[in-house]
Amino acid sequence: MTLQPKNLLIIGGGPCGLITLRNCLHRGTFSKVQLVERRDDVGGVWYYKTRYQNHTPDHRSRWSTPAYPGLIGNVIPEFLSFSEHPFPAPPREHQPFPTLAETNAYLKEFAHPFIENGHIRLSFEVTGVEEVEGGGWTVRMKNWNKGGVVLEEIWDAVVITTVWFDNPHFPDIPGLRELQQQQPNKIQHAINWTGPLGDYEAKRVLVIGNANSANEMAAQLAPVAQTPIYRSTRRISVFPSLPDTRIEDIGPVSRYTTNDNNKITAHVQDGTTIENIDIVLFGTGYYPHVPYLRVLRPEPDPQIRARTLVPLTSRTTVPSRIPSLHNQILYAYNPTLAFIGAPTSFIPFTLADLTSTWLSLAWSGLIQIPRTPKARLIYEQGRLRTLAEQRSESDNPSDLINFHFLGRYEMEYARGLREDVIRVSEGLGGVLARWDDEQDGRRFAMYAKKMESLRASKD
Numbered sequence: 365m366t367l368q369p370k371n372l373l374i375i376g377g378g379p380c381g382l383i384t385l386r387n388c389l390h391r392g393t394f395s396k397v398q399l400v401e402r403r404d405d406v407g408g409v410w411y412y413k414t415r416y417q418n419h420t421p422d423h424r425s426r427w428s429t430p431a432y433p434g435l436i437g438n439v440i441p442e443f444l445s446f447s448e449h450p451f452p453a454p455p456r457e458h459q460p461f462p463t464l465a466e467t468n469a470y471l472k473e474f475a476h477p478f479i480e481n482g483h484i485r486l487s488f489e490v491t492g493v494e495e496v497e498g499g500g501w502t503v504r505m506k507n508w509n510k511g512g513v514v515l516e517e518i519w520d521a522v523v524i525t526t527v528w529f530d531n532p533h534f535p536d537i538p539g540l541r542e543l544q545q546q547q548p549n550k551i552q553h554a555i556n557w558t559g560p561l562g563d564y565e566a567k568r569v570l571v572i573g574n575a576n577s578a579n580e581m582a583a584q585l586a587p588v589a590q591t592p593i594y595r596s597t598r599r600i601s602v603f604p605s606l607p608d609t610r611i612e613d614i615g616p617v618s619r620y621t622t623n624d625n626n627k628i629t630a631h632v633q634d635g636t637t638i639e640n641i642d643i644v645l646f647g648t649g650y651y652p653h654v655p656y657l658r659v660l661r662p663e664p665d666p667q668i669r670a671r672t673l674v675p676l677t678s679r680t681t682v683p684s685r686i687p688s689l690h691n692q693i694l695y696a697y698n699p700t701l702a703f704i705g706a707p708t709s710f711i712p713f714t715l716a717d718l719t720s721t722w723l724s725l726a727w728s729g730l731i732q733i734p735r736t737p738k739a740r741l742i743y744e745q746g747r748l749r750t751l752a753e754q755r756s757e758s759d760n761p762s763d764l765i766n767f768h769f770l771g772r773y774e775m776e777y778a779r780g781l782r783e784d785v786i787r788v789s790e791g792l793g794g795v796l797a798r799w800d801d802e803q804d805g806r807r808f809a810m811y812a813k814k815m816e817s818l819r820a821s822k823d
Contacts, residue, residue, distance in 0.1 A: 372396070382399070438603065524701070659673065676695070696737045
């Protein structure tokens, strides 16, 4: 099937949106490509300016971000570099991992020419995307440069890059929902983390999770909150963190209750309890969801004989995913809708560069995609079977087994897309990351480098 939409809208000014814009402009054959971003600047999860400087709060600062003061990344510059645009090496001997400010500066510098030439519109908040019968997409948005005036536009094709980080995930644990309703200030998520000062001083805190965010929050809390800081983990973490006698690891929490003083009690699976907790802080990730998106029902409703608009995504989709995607990129029933950033990766900038290059070539009619929705759904069906097999082999229900986390299949996935790209544009072979064993070795070596940098910063 040949796809050749002419006018493209990209939603989201984070890394995925910015590299998609560049690749569609430079590697595609389109008449018009624009990106809209709801904040007053680019960066996405690496947005920096308004939240941490003395600006008057307004619509631009009301959106949460997983970034926080003092954030140092876990990815070296090689894997933060968009093709043909290297990330500058941090000016530190023992700390090769860029800070929040450095990553934000890289993204702003990358985006600057696209802002200058009008390809990026800032302070435009998308509030609705609807599939149009017969072709195209209606996009509604608020222009906050003009007080939130609503406008409506029609685009041939839409790329959505706002898949994850508005949707904090909380585990389904007995008692947790009641606590969220009754004492919402005591149940917090990393999405709202702004550092350890203020709410946490001398407080008894339980941190849930042991990936990057949870480990960072526990480490920052240790000098400030009441010790020990409890950290609840379900599995051994691959993410480096320094041992700290002020942090005590406990097992999974099976339920939550409150006592007469409205303090929280965490009941651990091993039968122990942690009592008099002031705050439970979740570093448990995010789930994929695009609440403003509506698509035409693939099959007409037999009762009304029409294709009605329905949500594509839901918090309750099982397994959790953006459903009906070909190659985790194109919507199978109407491949003029695409998602960049749906698959989670250890090196997301690099993967987004590859997937958006593939998309720009597919939408330019160079990479052929399966002709029918049924054929385009083969990828999803195979992925669901793989997940079922993985779950049957695991005795840990919290293992990283989900639709969009590729895990050991990431190299295979990326190599397949790269082969598609090189087949129709050989020159890109010397530009895109190679996705070979040597590259993968450097990726795995980042964990040891991160541990070394943590020790160096402590010394």
